[in-house]
Amino acid sequence: MSLTRRLMARFPVLFSMREAVALGFAAIRAYKMRAGLTILGVVMGIMTVIGMSSVVAGLNQSMAKQIEGFGASVIFVRPANPGENLSDEERRKRKGISLREVKAIQERATAVRAISPMEPLFGNVIKYGNETVRDASIFGTNEAYETVHDVYMAKGRFLSALDVSRGSRVVVLGADVADALFPYLDPLDKQVQIDGRRFLVIGVMERKGKFLFMNRDNFIAVPLGSVQRQDDRFDFILADVKPVSAEQIGTAVDQVREALRRERKLRFWQPDNFGVFTQDTLTDLYRQITGGIYMVMIAISSIGLIVGGVGVMNIMLVSVTERTREIGVRKALGAKRRDILAQFLTEAMTLTAVGGILGVAVGGAIAALVNAFSPFPATLQPTWVILALATSIGVGLIFGLWPAAKAARLDPITALRYE
Amino acid sequence: MSAEPVAAPAGPLILAEDLWRTYVMGAEEIHALRGVSFAIQPNEYVAIMGPSGSGKSTLMNLIGCLDTPSKGDYVLRGKNVSKMNDDELAEVRNREIGFVFQTFNLLPRASALQNVELPLVYAGIPKEERVARAKRSLEMVDLAARMSHKPNELSGGQRQRVAIARALVMGPSILLADEPTGNLDTTTGNEIMGLFERLQREGNTIILVTHERDIAEHAHRIIFIRDGKIESDERR
Structure with a gap:
């Protein structure tokens, strides 16, 4: 059968x-x-x-x-790590890093290629003619931002070291901001108003795309210290760090932590009072x-x-x-x-x-x-x-x-x- | 166990020897059958008669291999069925017994053809062969024209003929009919009894269970049961 x-x-x-x-x-x-x-x-x-x-x-x-777009090897220095469980009081005590600390990292961390301090300046109004943008993220930063975040310019150039050291009134616009302020004109060499002061548009960044609720094209970069903070809740400086190579990212994280702990005089038993993390942390x-x-x-x-x-x-x-x-x-x-x-x-x-x-x-x-x-x-x-x-x-x-x-x-x- | 039908061994088709069937009701033992013995030869037409409570239904269940005796032997075509388990009995019923019920017991949602096919499904026969054999069986009861009708689209007599076609489709040793005319009017009942006579002439063995004398009269032999025993067994 x-x-x-x-x-x-x-x-x-x-x-x-x-x-x-x-x-x-x-x-x-x-x-x-x-x-x-x-x-x-x-x-x-x-x-x-x-x-x-x-x-x-x-x-x-x-x-x-997005992870590809972010550039995988960036180290973020923030008041706290993502997902870190902090009490309200502890959170209030946390400080962003100071420019002195940025300098210390630059000097001591040999695996760091570039460090870009960023001062968030939310709440400022940007105007050109009749067009107004209120909800853009304005950051005071330096020329290193371009290296750290692999910025590609659609038009013009990014901030230079000279712009930053002089505190020049120049501005680099994200693609959405440029579209909103200059629907019909070329933004380059136009004067926009930030808090009533004039800034010269020196560049427009290439479009980066949306990620969830985060719009990375609604972004404005000005030289660090050239714009007054409007909202005191954001009284800190962040820093984004690029290691010399992707392989060195671990070493760079250690060195950044070490530099910050020394600067802040933390004892060996005290935990970090700042956050240093990478894209991997976000992925996790x-x-x-x-x-x-x-x-x-x-x-x-x-x-x-x-x-x-x-x-x-x-x-x-x-x-x-x-x-x-x-x-x-x-x-x-x-x-x-x-x-x-x-x-x-x-x-x-x-x-x-x-x-x-x-x-x-x-x-x-x-x-x-x-x-x-x-x-x-x-x-x-x-x-x-x-x-x-x-x-x-x-x-x-x-x-x-x-x-x-x-x-x-x-x-x-x-x-x-x-x- | 072979799937092919074997030539019937010499001797009786059914040999019942001292059949007892006892039901336990709480502490009480009720003897529905008390030592029944008989033999039925191939191609016989036998009626089993008796009043209700006589044990004739119990005897029918034993003959139909729906149940096994508490004591005694029931030999069907040389095979002792008495000690078989449920699934073995199902196989014997499938191959050897063709049931015809008082209430027809057709599946209401299936067509006449599908109803007749059912025993072939359980015999594991492939679709094309099933349809061919079911059609032939319906032709034998003159219902080939109605094979795609559902039972509720057929008259009582036609339903009973579908049931008979279903009983015949496996080529069973016994056609076992339980009050086959009980739900039919006299004319239709007579038609069905005529059909049984024809089937008997064509070589089938028929066992008819009834309590009606004039229905039993159609058979060539009447076994009368009373109080679980055979009272009379007359050939005519």
Whole structure:
């Protein structure tokens, strides 16, 4: 006997899968309302998985692009590390680095190629003629910014060392700011007003693109110290540091920390009162957040799937009771236990698979809507679609098992006599 | 176990020896059958008669391999069925027994053809062969024209003929009919009884279980059961 013939002899019902699936669909058609309510939980669970995984995957993709755009080997010196758990009081005490500390780093950290201090100057208004920009990020910085952040100029040039040492009233505009102030004109060599003082536009930076809510083209650079701070909440200086090479980034981080600790006279038992971190730290933090999103996603969808599964179990138990006589007839005609088991399992799996397909459809639609109408990118992930469908069928298998076993165990005589 | 039908061994088709069937109800033991013995030859037409509570349904369940005796031996075509488990019994029912029920017991959502196909599904027969054999079986009961109808689109007599086609489709050793005319009017009932006679002439063995004397009269032998015992066994 060939293998297929042997299999057919052992599991005849497997070879009438089409009939079993058709029976499942017939049951759904016959009890549309009941079946619909039953699989709602499965639909919700699968929808959650598909929707959230699409959004997270979209975020991942744009994050990867951003990391490339950021230039991977930049060291950030900030009052605190990202994700660092500080009390309000401690946070208030934290200071940005001073220009003296910047100088100390420059002198002592040999693995550092360039350090660019940045003074945030939020709250200043920039005007040209009738055009006004209020929400741009203005930074007072030095010529090193160009090196540290791989700035490419669309027009003109970046700040020079001379501009900074003289405190020249010159300004470099981000692409969005340039577009807003000069919709029709060439911005170069125009005088813009910052807090009523005139600044000469010497350059426009190349467009860098958006990342989530962060717009890196809404940016203005002026020489450090040339503009008065307007908002006292931002009374600190940040610094971005470029190591001599990507391989030296670890050494550079250590050297920057060491220089700052010495400058601030920290004892060996005292922790850093500043943050020095790299792109990797941000990536790790991001992974923690998306990891959290995945956990929430799994939790929500598990609840949905369990609720759906219990519903399926319930509807299958009802179905077994309603069709007791049919089971009796099938057994009288020669159905073995495993035939009845396979029939009801297939029915349960058909139910949940339909739920899974609906869930994928609704989740995919949600992902498409999120993509179209929100700042979050979203892409449907084939892996998650397959996983979700497999899970929904698995739910049918698990929760259908008991009712199916109950059907398979029925005594044919009692079942035939059932009214 | 071979899937191919074997030539019937010499001797009776059914050999029942001292069949007992005892049900335990709490502390009480109820003997539905108390030592029933008989033999049925191939191509016989036998009626089993008896009032309700006589044990005739219990006997029918044993003959139909839906149940096993508490004591005694039931040998069907040379095979002792008495000690078989559920799945072995299912296989015997599939190959050897063709059931015809009082209430037809067709699957309501399936067409006549699909209903007749059902035993072939459980025998593991491929689709094309199933359809061909089911069609031939429906032709035998003159219902080939109605094969795509659902049971609720058929009359009572037609439903019972579909059920008979389903019982015949595996080429069973026994056609076991339980009050086959109980849900039919007299004219249709007579038609069905005529069909049984024709099938018997064509070589089938028929066992008819009934409590109606004039239905039993159609058979060539009547076994009368009372209080779990054979009261009379007359050939006519």
